[in-house]
Amino acid sequence: MHSLDLPMALTFMVVAATIVLYALERIAIETVAVGAVVALMVIFSIFPNEAVTPAGLLSGFANPALITVICLLIIGQGLFQTDALEKTAKIIVQWTRGRSLLATAPVLLIVGVLSAFLNNTPVVVMFLPILSAVAATMGRSPARVLMPLSFIAILGGMTTLIGSSTNLLVANVANQATDVRLTFFSFTPIGVLLAGVGAIYVLFVMPRILTARKTMAEEMQGSSGKQFIAQINITYEHPLVGTESVSGMFPTLKDMTVRLVQRGEKPILPPFENVILQPGDTVIVAATRTALANALSAKKPLLDGEGGTPSETPNDAPPPSSGQMTLAEVVVAPASRLMGRTLLQSGFHAETGCMVMGIQRRSRMPRMAMNDIRLEAGDVLLVAGSAAQIARLRGNRDVLLLDWSQAEVPRKRYAPRALIIFLTVLGLAATGLVPIVVAAVSGTFAMIISGCLNSRQALRAIDSRIFMLIGSSMAGALALEASGGAEYLATSLVILLEGSPPGVMLSAIYLIVAILTNFLSNNAAAVLFTPIVIGIANQVGASPEAFLVCLIFAANSSFATPIGYQTNLIVMGPGHYRFSDFLKAGTPLVIILWLTFSLVAPWYYSL
Structure with missing residues (x-):
C-alpha cells in the first residue's frame, strides 16, 4: 500500500x-x-x-x-x-x-x-x-x-x-x-x-x-409570443392556390391568424365563408416568428420575402436560398429615413439585400397589406438574409439590429440527408462494425459536406x-x-x-x-x-x-x-x-x- x-x-x-x-x-x-x-x-x-x-x-x-x-x-x-x-x-x-x-x-x-x-x-x-x-x-x-x-x-x-x-x-x-x-x-x-x-x-x-x-437568446426570443404582420402573395405556382376556408378559417394556415384577403380592389375580412384562394390574392396574416420561419423553410415555401413582391432586386447579391437564410429582428431607429415610408418606398431591400418577412407594431396591429404600412420609429422588422447581409445591418443607421435574435432558418430540404447520415452512424456504432469514434467523425464530415451544416454551425455545436x-x-x-x-x-x-x-x-x-x-x-x-x-x-x-x-x-x-x-x-x-x-x-x-x-x-x- x-x-x-x-x-x-x-x-x-x-x-x-x-x-x-x-x-x-x-x-x-x-x-x-x-x-x-x-x-x-x-x-x-x-x-x-x-x-x-x-x-x-x-x-x-x-x-x-x-x-x-x-x-x-x-x-x-x-x-x-x-x-x-x-x-x-x-x-x-x-x-x-x-x-x-x-x-x-x-x-x-x-x-x-x-x-x-x-x-x-x-x-x-x-x-x-x-x-x-x-x-x-x-x-x-x-x-x-x-x-x-x-x-x-x-x-x-x-x-x-x-x-x-x-x-x-x-x-x-x-x-x-x-x-x-x-x-x-x-x-x-x-x-x-x-x-x-x-x-x-x-x-x-x-x-x-x-x-x-x-x-x-432563447430567453429573449421565448419571452413573448409577439405577432408580426406578414403577407403571402398567391401566385400561379403557389401551394395555397385552391385552398378553401373551413368554419371561417384556413386550416392550412393553422399557425397563423389570417386578418385579411385582398382580392383586387376588394378586401375580404374574417370570418371567411366559402373563400377559395386564387392567383392574384394577397393574404395578410399575423404570426409568430417561429411560424414565419417554418413557412419560409418548408419544401414549398409559403413566403418568398419582401411581401412576395419581386419588384426589387438587391444590387450586390441575389436573395439567399432558404437553405442559407438567417432570420433576425431589427428596430426602426428614431429619426430613421424609413419613417413614414412603406417598404417599397424605403428601398430597404435594394440597400441591404435583406428581405422583410414581417412587421410588428407594439401599439396596434394594422389590418392592411404589409406593403401599405407606413413605418414608424419602434417598429420591429423580421428580416431574412445571408449571415453576411445580416451582419452588415450593425452599421446601418436606419435600423438597430437585435444581435440575440439572429438564427438560421432550418434547412428542411436537407432533412432526409441528415436522417440517413444519423441512422448510418447509429447503425455502425451499435453493431460495432467500426469503432464509435470513427463512425462519429465520419458522420460529422458527412453532415458538413452534404450541406446539412456549414462549418460555422458545426463549430457552434462544440x-x-x-x-x-x-x-x-x-x-x-x-x-x-x-x-x-x-x-x-x-x-x-x-x-x-x-x-x-x-x-x-x-x-x-x-x-x-x-x-x-x-x-x-x-x-x-x-x-x-x-x-x-x-x-x-x-x-x-x-x-x-x-x-x-x-x-x-x-x-x-x-x-x-x-x-x-x-x-x-x-x-x-x-x-x-x-x-x-x-x-x-x-x-x-x-x-x-x-x-x-x-x-x-x-x-x-x-x-
Whole structure:
C-alpha cells in the first residue's frame, strides 16, 4: 500500500478544490479546468513521476472519448438545423395528446430496455434529438428530459452483462481470478429492481428538481409570443392556390391568424365563408416568428420575402436560398429615413439585400397589406438574409439590429440527408462494425459536406465546457492513479472494514466506489476495485459474486457529475446544464440506489 506522501496529498487537494469550484460556479468551468491541469503539471514537475508527464496530463484533450462526444454533438446539431425529427416529435405529441409525462415516459422506458442490450452511447444519441424535438413541440425546456434520458440509459445498462463495458470488464477479471462465472442474466433480477426504483425517481421526481435553463437568446426570443404582420402573395405556382376556408378559417394556415384577403380592389375580412384562394390574392396574416420561419423553410415555401413582391432586386447579391437564410429582428431607429415610408418606398431591400418577412407594431396591429404600412420609429422588422447581409445591418443607421435574435432558418430540404447520415452512424456504432469514434467523425464530415451544416454551425455545436471538463477530468484521474491516491483510498477501505459483517462491507464498498466513479472513469474504478473486493470476499468467507455485483452496480452509479459518464456529457450542452445540476439531481439517485442495494443485497445473496 502506498503511504500518504506529499504529491498524493497535493493531488487530493487539487481534485477536491476542483470539484468544489465546479459546484459553486463562481468561476467559469473552463477557467477552473485549466487551473486544475496547470496545478497538476506544476506538482509533478516539482515531484517527478514517470507515469505523470505533461504530455500525459494533456492527453485527455485528444482522447477518443472526447472527440466522440464532440462529433456526436455536431451530428445532433445537423438534425436540429434541418428539423429532421420534427414529424416524429409531432406524431408522439399527437398520440399522447400533449401530456408531457405520457409523451416522454414511454420513450425513456424504451431507452432503458435498449440500453440493457446495446451500448448506452448510441442509444442516447438516437433518442436525444427525438426527445429534444418533443420538448420543443410541447413548449417545454429540454432540460426536463435530457438528463433523465442519460440516467435511464445508465440504469438500463446495469441490468445485463453486456449493458455496459464496465460490467464486462469486471466479469472478465473475475473469470481469471476466481471460479465465479457471471452470465448474461446473472444479476438481472436485482439489477431490474435497482433500475426500477431509480426509474421512479428519474421519471417522477427529477423533472421537478431540474432547473429549466435557456441561453440568453432563447430567453429573449421565448419571452413573448409577439405577432408580426406578414403577407403571402398567391401566385400561379403557389401551394395555397385552391385552398378553401373551413368554419371561417384556413386550416392550412393553422399557425397563423389570417386578418385579411385582398382580392383586387376588394378586401375580404374574417370570418371567411366559402373563400377559395386564387392567383392574384394577397393574404395578410399575423404570426409568430417561429411560424414565419417554418413557412419560409418548408419544401414549398409559403413566403418568398419582401411581401412576395419581386419588384426589387438587391444590387450586390441575389436573395439567399432558404437553405442559407438567417432570420433576425431589427428596430426602426428614431429619426430613421424609413419613417413614414412603406417598404417599397424605403428601398430597404435594394440597400441591404435583406428581405422583410414581417412587421410588428407594439401599439396596434394594422389590418392592411404589409406593403401599405407606413413605418414608424419602434417598429420591429423580421428580416431574412445571408449571415453576411445580416451582419452588415450593425452599421446601418436606419435600423438597430437585435444581435440575440439572429438564427438560421432550418434547412428542411436537407432533412432526409441528415436522417440517413444519423441512422448510418447509429447503425455502425451499435453493431460495432467500426469503432464509435470513427463512425462519429465520419458522420460529422458527412453532415458538413452534404450541406446539412456549414462549418460555422458545426463549430457552434462544440461546448467549450464539455471540452475542458473531459480533458481536465482525465488529467485528474491519471494523477490520482499514478500517484497511488486511488489505491490508497481502496486499501484504506479494506483496513477500515476489517471485522465488519458482510452486509456492512457490501454497503461501504458500494458507497466508496459510487463516489469515486463520478470522478474516475467507470472502467478505472472497476479495474482498481475488482481484486480488492475479491480479496475482501475471501477474507470473510463469502461468495465473491455478491461483491462483484456490488462493484458493477456501484461503478455504474455515475449520476452525480457530468464527467461521471459519457452520456452525461452528451446531454450537458443540449440541456444547458451546469455542473451543480448533476450534483443536485444525481446525488439523490446515487443515495437511493446505495440504500436499496444495502437493504436488498444481504437478503438476496443470503449474507
